[in-house]
Amino acid sequence: MIGMLVTFTQSDKFDRSTVAKIAGELRAPFEGMAGLRFKSFMVDEDGGRARNFYVWDDEEKGRSFFTEELIEKVTGIYGAAPEIEYLDIVGFVDNSAG
Numbered sequence: 792m793i794g795m796l797v798t799f800t801q802s803d804k805f806d807r808s809t810v811a812k813i814a815g816e817l818r819a820p821f822e823g824m825a826g827l828r829f830k831s832f833m834v835d836e837d838g839g840r841a842r843n844f845y846v847w848d849d850e851e852k853g854r855s856f857f858t859e860e861l862i863e864k865v866t867g868i869y870g871a872a873p874e875i876e877y878l879d880i881v882g883f884v885d886n887s888a889g
Contacts, residue, residue: 792828793853794878795845799869804838813841813868826852841869846880853877 799805814832821830826849833842847853857875866872 792880792883793847793850794880795843795847795853795856796876796878797843797845797857797865798874798876799841799865799871800839800874801869801871803870805834805841805869806838807834810834810841817868825849846883 810832817832821827826847827845828848829844829846831844833844834840835842845853845856847856854877857873862873
């Protein structure tokens with residue numbers, strides 16, 4: 792299992808409603824995506840950074856997800872190039888089943 796933290800930083804603040812709109816518009820392609828367990832769209836407390844967090848069951852799919860084309864596309868959407876960090880998930884708690 793691998794995690795990815797993708798951070799978009801810009802000098803102007805990200806508006807929470809704008810990031811929520813992006814999340815709503817971009818949600819569908821991720822639903823049922825092979826190898827992807829979770830994805831979240833977030834904005835930090837001061838609004839300076841929008842962040843997306845992915846948990847991949849399939850490390851290869853996770854590492855190959857951000858192609859040059861996709862990086863260019865999300866840069867246009869967020870107005871800033873992404874910084875991508877790969878994280879080795881050594882433990883995981885999932886309370887979503889209730």
